[in-house]
Amino acid sequence: MANTVNDFTVNIATANGTGSQSANLILLHSMFEMGVPVSGKNLFPSNISGLPTWFIIRASDEGYQAPGDVTHIQVVMNKDTWLADVEKAEPGTIIIHNMDVKLPVERDDCIVLGMPMTKMARSINPKLARMIANMYYVGALAETLGIDESAIASAVAQQFNGKEKAIELNLQAISEGREYARENWNCDIGYTVEARDKDPNTFLIEGNEAAALGCIFGGINMLSWYPITPSSSLAESIIDWLPKLREADDGGATCAVIQAEDELAAAGMVIGAGWAGGRGMTCTSGPGISLMSEFIGLAYFAEVPGVIWDVNRVGPSTGLPTRTQQSDLTLLYEASHGDTQHIVLIPGSVDECFEFGWRAFDVAEQYQTLVFGFSDLDLGMNRWVTAGFEYPDEKLDRGKVIRTQEQLDAIENFGRYRDVDGDGIPYRTLPGSGLEPILYRGTGHDEDGIYSEDPDVYAATVARLKRKIEGARDKLPAPVVREEKDKQVGIIYYGSVENTIAEIDDILETTTGMKVSTCRVRALPYHSEVERFIAEHDQVVVLEINRDGQLFGILRKELPVELLSKLHSVAFSDGIPPRARVYAEMILETLSGDTKEVIA
Amino acid sequence: MSMRPIKLNVIDLPKADYTGGPSSLCPGCGHDQISNVIIQAAWENGIVPERIAKMSGIGCSSKTPAYFLGKSHGFNTVHGRMPSVTTGANMVNKDLAFLGVSGDGDTASIGIGQFIHAIRRNLNMVYIIENNGVYGLTKGQYSATVEKGSKKKKGATNENPPIDLCKMAINLGCGFVARSFSGSKKQLTALLKAALSHKGMAVIDVISPCVTFANNDESYRSYNYVKGNEEELHTVDYIPHFTPIEEVEVPEGQFEDISLFDGSTLRLETLGDDHDPSNAVAALAAIHEAEQNDKHVTGLMYYDSEMKTADEELGLTDTPLVDLTEEELRPSKQALEELNQSFRA
Numbered sequence A: 001m002a003n004t005v006n007d008f009t010v011n012i013a014t015a016n017g018t019g020s021q022s023a024n025l026i027l028l029h030s031m032f033e034m035g036v037p038v039s040g041k042n043l044f045p046s047n048i049s050g051l052p053t054w055f056i057i058r059a060s061d062e063g064y065q066a067p068g069d070v071t072h073i074q075v076v077m078n079k080d081t082w083l084a085d086v087e088k089a090e091p092g093t094i095i096i097h098n099m100d101v102k103l104p105v106e107r108d109d110c111i112v113l114g115m116p117m118t119k120m121a122r123s124i125n126p127k128l129a130r131m132i133a134n135m136y137y138v139g140a141l142a143e144t145l146g147i148d149e150s151a152i153a154s155a156v157a158q159q160f161n162g163k164e165k166a167i168e169l170n171l172q173a174i175s176e177g178r179e180y181a182r183e184n185w186n187c188d189i190g191y192t193v194e195a196r197d198k199d200p201n202t203f204l205i206e207g208n209e210a211a212a213l214g215c216i217f218g219g220i221n222m223l224s225w226y227p228i229t230p231s232s233s234l235a236e237s238i239i240d241w242l243p244k245l246r247e248a249d250d251g252g253a254t255c256a257v258i259q260a261e262d263e264l265a266a267a268g269m270v271i272g273a274g275w276a277g278g279r280g281m282t283c284t285s286g287p288g289i290s291l292m293s294e295f296i297g298l299a300y301f302a303e304v305p306g307v308i309w310d311v312n313r314v315g316p317s318t319g320l321p322t323r324t325q326q327s328d329l330t331l332l333y334e335a336s337h338g339d340t341q342h343i344v345l346i347p348g349s350v351d352e353c354f355e356f357g358w359r360a361f362d363v364a365e366q367y368q369t370l371v372f373g374f375s376d377l378d379l380g381m382n383r384w385v386t387a388g389f390e391y392p393d394e395k396l397d398r399g400k401v402i403r404t405q406e407q408l409d410a411i412e413n414f415g416r417y418r419d420v421d422g423d424g425i426p427y428r429t430l431p432g433s434g435l436e437p438i439l440y441r442g443t444g445h446d447e448d449g450i451y452s453e454d455p456d457v458y459a460a461t462v463a464r465l466k467r468k469i470e471g472a473r474d475k476l477p478a479p480v481v482r483e484e485k486d487k488q489v490g491i492i493y494y495g496s497v498e499n500t501i502a503e504i505d506d507i508l509e510t511t512t513g514m515k516v517s518t519c520r521v522r523a524l525p526y527h528s529e530v531e532r533f534i535a536e537h538d539q540v541v542v543l544e545i546n547r548d549g550q551l552f553g554i555l556r557k558e559l560p561v562e563l564l565s566k567l568h569s570v571a572f573s574d575g576i577p578p579r580a581r582v583y584a585e586m587i588l589e590t591l592s593g594d595t596k597e598v599i600a
Numbered sequence B: 001m002s003m004r005p006i007k008l009n010v011i012d013l014p015k016a017d018y019t020g021g022p023s024s025l026c027p028g029c030g031h032d033q034i035s036n037v038i039i040q041a042a043w044e045n046g047i048v049p050e051r052i053a054k055m056s057g058i059g060c061s062s063k064t065p066a067y068f069l070g071k072s073h074g075f076n077t078v079h080g081r082m083p084s085v086t087t088g089a090n091m092v093n094k095d096l097a098f099l100g101v102s103g104d105g106d107t108a109s110i111g112i113g114q115f116i117h118a119i120r121r122n123l124n125m126v127y128i129i130e131n132n133g134v135y136g137l138t139k140g141q142y143s144a145t146v147e148k149g150s151k152k153k154k155g156a157t158n159e160n161p162p163i164d165l166c167k168m169a170i171n172l173g174c175g176f177v178a179r180s181f182s183g184s185k186k187q188l189t190a191l192l193k194a195a196l197s198h199k200g201m202a203v204i205d206v207i208s209p210c211v212t213f214a215n216n217d218e219s220y221r222s223y224n225y226v227k228g229n230e231e232e233l234h235t236v237d238y239i240p241h242f243t244p245i246e247e248v249e250v251p252e253g254q255f256e257d258i259s260l261f262d263g264s265t266l267r268l269e270t271l272g273d274d275h276d277p278s279n280a281v282a283a284l285a286a287i288h289e290a291e292q293n294d295k296h297v298t299g300l301m302y303y304d305s306e307m308k309t310a311d312e313e314l315g316l317t318d319t320p321l322v323d324l325t326e327e328e329l330r331p332s333k334q335a336l337e338e339l340n341q342s343f344r345a
Helices: A020-033 A082-088 A117-124 A129-145 A149-159 A164-184 A207-217 A232-245 A263-275 A286-302 A329-333 A350-367 A377-381 A405-409 A455-470 A495-512 A528-536 A550-558 A561-566 A580-592 B030-045 B060-067 B082-092 B104-110 B112-120 B165-171 B185-197 B223-229 B280-292 B333-344
Strands: A007-015 A038-043 A052-060 A073-076 A094-098 A111-115 A203-206 A222-225 A256-259 A280-284 A306-314 A320-324 A343-345 A370-376 A383-386 A439-441 A480-482 A489-494 A516-521 A539-544 A567-571 B052-056 B073-076 B097-103 B125-131 B176-181 B202-207 B230-232 B234-239 B255-259 B265-270 B296-303
Touching: A007 A020, A007 A082, A007 A129, A020 A038, A020 A052, A020 A129, A020 A149, A020 A164, A020 A203, A020 A383, A038 A383, A073 A082, A073 A129, A094 A129, A111 A129, A111 A164, A117 A129, A117 A164, A129 A149, A129 A164, A149 A164, A203 A207, A203 B333, A207 A232, A207 A306, A207 A350, A207 A370, A207 A377, A222 A232, A222 A263, A222 B082, A232 A256, A232 A280, A232 A377, A256 B082, A263 A280, A263 A286, A263 A306, A263 B082, A263 B112, A280 A286, A286 A306, A286 A329, A286 A370, A306 A350, A306 A377, A320 A377, A329 A343, A329 A370, A329 A550, A343 A350, A350 A370, A350 A377, A350 A383, A370 A377, A370 A495, A377 A495, A489 A495, A489 A528, A489 A550, A495 A516, A495 A539, A495 A580, A516 A528, A528 A561, A539 A550, A539 A580, A550 A567, A561 A567, A567 A580, B030 B060, B030 B097, B030 B125, B030 B185, B030 B202, B052 B060, B052 B082, B060 B073, B060 B097, B060 B125, B073 B082, B082 B097, B082 B112, B082 B125, B097 B104, B104 B112, B104 B125, B104 B165, B112 B125, B112 B165, B125 B185, B165 B176, B165 B202, B165 B280, B165 B296, B176 B185, B185 B202, B185 B234, B185 B265, B185 B296, B223 B230, B234 B296, B265 B296, B280 B296
Parallel strands: A007 A073, A073 A094, A094 A111, A222 A256, A222 A280, A280 A306, A306 A370, A343 A370, A439 B073, A489 A516, A489 A539, A539 A567, B052 B073, B052 B097, B097 B125, B125 B202, B176 B202, B230 B296
Antiparallel strands: A007 A052, A038 A052, A203 A383, A306 A320, A480 A516, B176 B296, B234 B265, B255 B265
């Protein structure tokens, strides 16, 4: 049989709460251990025990991280989704199934490989049979794909960190699974892994944990949060890591953690912390942002620093809580009633989750405003490669805070909201300092913070706020641009699309010869480089994981009108992490109208 | 011309250092009397003005932080959410004295959740409710604390049962629960001083007549009604920690001294029935009985000094978090390298 090396997708269908996550991570980590470029995605409808879960592992020497368009190997373990999982398989798919589920696999056009996984598991430990059964498909895949025993052993050891009994038991099950496959199957299934040189510095980590560590290195000293998928693990990672990384000399905590009564309170606590001079942060998802919106406007208008991370899930409303989307971008950028505009940092990798984790606090204090970190479920809750996080290259920037009478005296004509430096950013003093105390308010106020409804004062205040945020454009993280010599087609994208863009790029080139430049936006308000990129390309596609083209909408509103005719929106979301071919085809379709000569 | 010497408090500050801007509330508003009590209490207690943080939500009452303690920072936040903003500020600067002012709409309706949870956490603050039973800024709609049978100047009699914030606070385990009346300056001043000397959440529900929308005699929160129907649990007297208690004249009748966190004393002189403020059941009974008779019971309802505050519960380092240095806030480069290594292993 022809053999494909390091280029296939495995889809594992299991029930939540059966220990399948451990089995799946062992597979993922063992391949990663061998240096095989691999990515894993967990598709789960809920965290409720017993509901179906699919884990997608993609091996790709090209480094493609999207789930892939075709499933090559389908593992079926879950009786509830069994028939659909079997039916959906493309002809030629390898179907590995647990014979003890006793459901049919009537697919003559597929390679069907059965193993009595539960029975075998029961023979080594009757009590834990349901969980250990999963290790048999690990063994089966290890044998058929050719995963090294040492890599499996190392992944098992990592997964059951120090629990000798569990390690022994699971290794035995994996080994029996291997043996069964060897003795009963034709293991030449046409897909294998081959070891590659692994960068010894690399490891896999979830975006949420990376962001959490970033926050800790950013000096967070107040975390308020309300549990919501998919952001809870960000807060919980902070809670886990704080005692290890941030304990004071007297053994006390240097960051207060409060599980709030709701997202409104969580936002209020962030604002209270920022007002008092601290570094407050909360994390949530779209529904939480909706609830926080009133407070977000207060922070904008009263000019209070703070950080809010939004790990986007599928909306609107409760939506699909465990699926991924980039649909909160407009919500964040213009959150709250009245004219507002907020700074949004948009990481596209776990490295950037870490970096923006600490940087967000600096930006918030520099501009005395709320700063959003914008991630999504795919980036936040799946594991991605990093070569290690980089230490912040600059000191904490606490912004324009007056801490002494001397500093205050040096400012001519101080007023809490007076633009002394011409950059729209005023100076502030902190509660407790006794320096120029004012009553902060969400009502209209003059340059000294005194209540005012004067038309000129109001107009000047909101104009200054606009100027202040506008001034951040080119100081925020610049886009990552990769340009072709021939600047015909450019693709603008952001966030977790980073994991799919290389494959989209290759599909476009191999199928049509089209060479596209790419520009990954990393912050709002967008950098002037983005405008330059658009100006220099003939056609520009804005690619995003939502229905309406939210970044496209922002660009259309803010770009010079003469650039608009070259801008196209390609936006699609069905809750599943983006498959490259779907987007590539949409791009071609969109461009075909006016760029026939380009793709001919 | 001889000048009268300016009276100074225990830290040598004149009362002028505790005043604020002119009030823009309706002339005669009960809230202005409460503002004056706040000024008086803070001055007489000798609190350093800049160490106070004034917090409020939205409503007539929440405007008042502009009218007192002009040397203190303050935050007039959003409707019903003062407790959460105070929580965040308290976490990063536990050494500030937080004085929250709210109203019945702000606390008993839109903000009832945050009120409850601030009590549940025992947030270290004084929480004053300026309670007039109506929404003044929007022209006099009933609020959720108005008594059944009470009638404001215009409109129908209220038929919904009230939410009694003192009952609620006692049931939630709040360690300092008092009720007073904006017209009872002496009692309110003593209770507020005691609240400022307390560690933990101190709730003072102050009946404060709305002169514009509900000061008619059919309103249970009108000045005349409260004057005629107030039942004091005891006479309260506050003895500050800087006044030797031996020098204070001993009352003739029975009394109980409550020792407060900062060393001050709240002296409760018995009036008629004896009220034991450490007995939550008795406190609730007193409120229920008064309610049945359309009366307002006032005084220190309940007191418990043993509870840990929110910041203590979290085991924060001794230095207020806002004063931590960069070295304390950001782990070292070596710490990050070790972290990276631990992930690689």
